[in-house]
Amino acid sequence: MSTYVFDTKHDRYPLAVHIFLVRRERTLLMRRAGSGYADGQLGLPAGHVDLGETPTACAVREAEEELGISLQHADLMPGTTWFRMSQEPRVDIFFTAATWHGTPKIHEPRKCTELVWADPAQLPSDALEFLGVAWNDIHNGRILREYGFATTSA
Template sequence: MAAPQYVFDTKHDRYPLAVHVFLIQEMDCGGELPEEKVLLMRRAGSGYADGQLGLPAGHVDLGETPTTCAVREVAEELGVTLDPAELRPAGTMFRNSQEPRVDIFFTTRSWDGTPEIREPHKCTELVWADPQHLPGDALDFIEQAWNDAQNARVLREFGFAAAPV
């Protein structure tokens, strides 16, 4: 079988690199101990995975670092301010999507402000979810990215027929 022919994005002045951020918050859910939750956003209007839950994320622009992108995207999408020093690298995924994509994941437990929808044309709902039991409509790679982050796996190949386990 011939290798798939990919069409790389030529409409945007950016790398084929995206950044995703796990905003982690301890929440009192009525148990003995607070539960760890991550913020997910219901995607809309992009033509990719609309209606599904994803992380705050965005493409790294030319001349921008992944850390700077994470800070910028979270501010644009959620209206909160991240301290770059509080962002922790949480893994890299080479992912087969509409085009081959390299995703860099960060975690943080610290930010200024209260997350709110700032781009209603791109996001219709915010959901605090248990990262160990993500909703069924979360993007398929988020669970793997979370597991990799918890287990210090630095590289994952995802969505390819011959990808290692």
């Protein structure tokens, strides 16, 4: 069996997943803390995909790590994919899930200080600015968006 050698000839972009956990027309938001990015703002359960991990496996792992809930791959519905400028260019995959096992609770208090259920169509003003756009993309069938770049529209 040959050993895999990571390709260093091409630029790589961080790949992250975001999960809209939806119940009774509300989605779960987490107040960010301690990361240096958007601390104090409301975001989704999310995380970076590890080398060798699939996006769905990452979403399952992050839901367990951040909230103590169990998602199955079949619970996750792909919504939209973005090439987004943040602190650097990145690729984001947004999922929705309407079923899971367990009750969401803060499992990483150094990264999250509050859980908030909100109407995804009318998110609180302190939610990350791109979440409403992502929610609209999912519900309007937009599968790809380039977001936050000077040469493209938001």
